[in-house]
Amino acid sequence: MPLVKLVTITIDNSSNDTGGRLLVWDLPLRIFHWLLAFCFLGSWASAEAGFEWTQTHMRFGYASLALIVFRIFWGLAGTRYSRFSSFRLGPKVLLQKIPELYSKKQSNSAGHSETGAWATVLLLTLVTIQAGTGLFISDDIFYAGPYNPVVSGSTAGMLAYVHHINFNILQAAVALHLAAIAWYAWRKKENLLSPMLHGNKTVKPNLAIPSSHTGRAILAAIIAVALISLLVLLAPEPSMYDFF
Numbered sequence: 001m002p003l004v005k006l007v008t009i010t011i012d013n014s015s016n017d018t019g020g021r022l023l024v025w026d027l028p029l030r031i032f033h034w035l036l037a038f039c040f041l042g043s044w045a046s047a048e049a050g051f052e053w054t055q056t057h058m059r060f061g062y063a064s065l066a067l068i069v070f071r072i073f074w075g076l077a078g079t080r081y082s083r084f085s086s087f088r089l090g091p092k093v094l095l096q097k098i099p100e101l102y103s104k105k106q107s108n109s110a111g112h113s114e115t116g117a118w119a120t121v122l123l124l125t126l127v128t129i130q131a132g133t134g135l136f137i138s139d140d141i142f143y144a145g146p147y148n149p150v151v152s153g154s155t156a157g158m159l160a161y162v163h164h165i166n167f168n169i170l171q172a173a174v175a176l177h178l179a180a181i182a183w184y185a186w187r188k189k190e191n192l193l194s195p196m197l198h199g200n201k202t203v204k205p206n207l208a209i210p211s212s213h214t215g216r217a218i219l220a221a222i223i224a225v226a227l228i229s230l231l232v233l234l235a236p237e238p239s240m241y242d243f244f
Helices: 001-017 026-051 051-077 091-102 114-134 153-187 215-235
Strands: 020-023 201-203
Touching: 001 201, 026 051, 026 153, 026 215, 051 114, 051 215, 091 114, 114 153
Parallel strands: none
Antiparallel strands: 020 201
């Protein structure tokens, strides 16, 4: 009888350590990720499409700002791996991890790896700069950002320069991001894309998240959209431009 009890305890303990395909990336984070990617592509396409697409381009900018505000909320009150507190951003840690990019060893990181955390912060920062500067610039013909009237012409010109240069940097960062995904798939045999679709990774039960906290995310999204809507609606009336 003691032997049977011992075997039962051993089996129970081992089952707690067994890994499986469990939830790591919550649904709100995944939706944010793909919506931001869509806004990036939409902003790029509408900027290249010509003058008649300027209003659409501006709307993509507003949507990007709302997504960034949501991500800030979610980084503070989201699930385990969505929170910024889970990011390891120390430069020393990053320098230690960079050589591992060249090895075939998988990262085995449940959430963001050190390099992944830095990439996330970089991309969020670049999108914020891109959409934020767009609020103040104009095409000097018919269209202008809602806060263009509050800055001088020289300041608007400087911000327009930043807007265009930053987009080149953002393009390079996105290309590097995609290259990293391809590198991990080829070199490390680690699929980074699929978990961002279904949310599951092979992890031990204690490393998984219990739920996506969707209700909390909906509230955060409503607040984010309301704040950006107010930001646009409360902008000063333009004196030289006619908005439709």
